[in-house]
Amino acid sequence: MSVTVLKTEKLTYIYGIKTPFEHVAVKNINIDIEKGELIGVIGHTGSGKSTLIQHFNALLKPTEGSVFVDGVDIWQDKESTRNARFSVGLCFQYPEYQLFEETVGKDIAFGPKNMGLSSEETERRVRTAINFVGLDETYLDKSPFDLSGGEKRRVAIAGVMAMEPKILVLDEPCAGLDPKGRDTVLSLISEYRKNTGSTVMIVSHSMEDVAKIATKVLVMNKGEEAMFGTVDEVYSRADELVSMGLNIPEITSVFLKLKEKGFDVRTDIYTVEDGRKELLRYLKGGSAK
Numbered sequence: 001m002s003v004t005v006l007k008t009e010k011l012t013y014i015y016g017i018k019t020p021f022e023h024v025a026v027k028n029i030n031i032d033i034e035k036g037e038l039i040g041v042i043g044h045t046g047s048g049k050s051t052l053i054q055h056f057n058a059l060l061k062p063t064e065g066s067v068f069v070d071g072v073d074i075w076q077d078k079e080s081t082r083n084a085r086f087s088v089g090l091c092f093q094y095p096e097y098q099l100f101e102e103t104v105g106k107d108i109a110f111g112p113k114n115m116g117l118s119s120e121e122t123e124r125r126v127r128t129a130i131n132f133v134g135l136d137e138t139y140l141d142k143s144p145f146d147l148s149g150g151e152k153r154r155v156a157i158a159g160v161m162a163m164e165p166k167i168l169v170l171d172e173p174c175a176g177l178d179p180k181g182r183d184t185v186l187s188l189i190s191e192y193r194k195n196t197g198s199t200v201m202i203v204s205h206s207m208e209d210v211a212k213i214a215t216k217v218l219v220m221n222k223g224e225e226a227m228f229g230t231v232d233e234v235y236s237r238a239d240e241l242v243s244m245g246l247n248i249p250e251i252t253s254v255f256l257k258l259k260e261k262g263f264d265v266r267t268d269i270y271t272v273e274d275g276r277k278e279l280l281r282y283l284k285g286g287s288a289k
Contacts, residue, residue, distance in 0.1 A: 005199050006033040006056060006088075006167055010065035013051055017063070025051040027223045029065070033167075038193050039201040040210030040231075043220030044245040049203045050093075052220065053169050056201075057088035070166070086115055089165030093172040095156030096149065104130070104147070104155050105140035111163040122162075129162035130155075132192050134184065150181040154188070161192065167199045168192070174209055182206075186213055208249040211235065211270035219244070232268055251275045 011029040016022045026048040033039060043049050054060040055067050058074050058081045067074050067084075074084035089111075092098070101107040108129055112122040127137060133154035139147075144155055153173070160168065173189065174182040190213045193200045204210050210217055210231070217234040219227040221244045227234045235241070238248045238256070248270075255269045255278065265282050269275050 003035040004032050004068075005035045005070060007031070007068040007071075008055070008065065009068070011052075011055060011062050011067060012064040013055065013060060014063045025223055026055075026220075029225050031218065031225065031228060033199060033201070035166075035199055036193070036197050037199055038190070038213055038215045039199075040214035040217045041201060041203045041220065042205070042207065042210055042217060042246065043226075047220040047244075048223040049220050050171055051223075053090065053171060053201065053203060056084075056167065056169055057090050058084045059090065086163060087165055088167045088169060089160040089163050091157055091160045091168070091170045091173065093175055095160075096144075096152035099144040099152060099156060102143060103140065104142050104144050107144055107155060108140075108159045108162050111159055115163060125162040125164060129158040132161050132195075133158045133188055150177060150184065153177065153181075153185065157185075157188075164196075165198065167201065169201045169203075171203045172205065173202055174204065174206065182209065189213065207235070207241075207247065208251070208271055211249060219246070231270060235270055236268065 008029050008031050011026060012024070013026045014022060014024050029052060041049050041053065051060065055062060061075060069084050069087050072080050074080050099107050101110065105126055108126045109122050112125045126140065130137060130139060135151065135154060144152055147155065157170065157173065170189065174185050177185060186209060189200060189202065192198070202210070214231055216229060217227070217231055218225065219234060219241070226244060227237065235248060235252065238252070241248060251272055252267070252270055255265055255267050255275065258265050259267050263282065266278050269278055
C-alpha cells in the first residue's frame with residue numbers, strides 16, 4: 001500500500017510582498033509524494049523549482065497553503081518545524097562550497113551532531129554515509145580541500161545523507177560535473193534510494209539525467225505545476241515541454257525523426273542506453289515501412 005510522505009496543499013509563496021519587487025514564485029502547488037519514490041523536478045530558470053523545495057524542510061514559510069511531512073503540518077508548532085528540518089535533508093547546488101571543517105569526517109558529522117546524537121551513533125552514520133557515496137573510510141581523515149571537485153561533491157552529499165532523512169532533496173546534484181562524474185553521482189543516488197527505501201527528489205536541467213533514475217517527474221512552469229506523472233506520461237508531451245522552454249533528450253529527437261522516416265522504432269526513448277537497446281532490437285528484426 002502506498003504511503004504519502006510529503007504533501008502540499010495550495011502552496012503559494014510571494015517574494016517582496018507590498019513592495020515594487022513583489023513576485024509570485026510558486027502558486028497553488030498541490031502534490032503528493034509517496035514513500036520510496038524518486039522524483040525529478042524540472043523547469044526552466046525562474047520556474048520556481050528551488051523556491052518550491054526550500055519549503056519542504058521549512059527554510060521558507062508558505063505565504064499561503066500548507067506543507068505536510070508524514071501527515072503533519074510542518075508549521076503547526078515549533079517542534080513540527082524542527083522535525084521537518086531533520087526529516088527532509090536538503091542539499092543545495094554546488095554543496096562543496098559549504099565544506100568548512102578540517103577533515104572530511106568532521107564535515108560529514110556536522111549534521112548528526114546538531115541533531116544531538118551520541119558520538120557512537122554519529123560515527124556510525126558518518127561511516128555509513130561515506131560508503132553510500134562510494135568513498136572508502138581512509139577519506140575521513142583527509143582535508144576536504146585536498147579532494148577533487150567530484151569527491152568534494154560526494155562528501156557534501158554524504159553530510160546530508162548522514163542525517164538519515166526520510167526525504168533527500170538534491171538541487172542540481174550533477175551541475176558542473178563531467179559525463180563520468182554525472183553518471184557516478186546519479187548511480188550513487190539511485191543506489192542510496194534502493195538501499196535505504198528513502199524518498200529522493202532531484203532538481204535538474206537535464207531531461208536525460210531525470211529519465212535515467214526518476215520514477216515520476218514534476219514539471220514547473222512560471223511558478224505553477226505544469227505536469228506531474230511518470231517519465232513516459234510527461235516526456236510523451238514533447239510539444240508542450242518545448243513550448244515551456246524545455247527540450248526533450250536529443251536521443252528522443254533522433255528516434256522521433258527515425259519514426260517520421262518510416263522506421264518501425266519506439267519513440268519512448270529517453271536515454272542513450274535505451275536507444276542502444278532499441279537499435280539492436282530493430283536491427284535484429286525491424287524494417288522500414
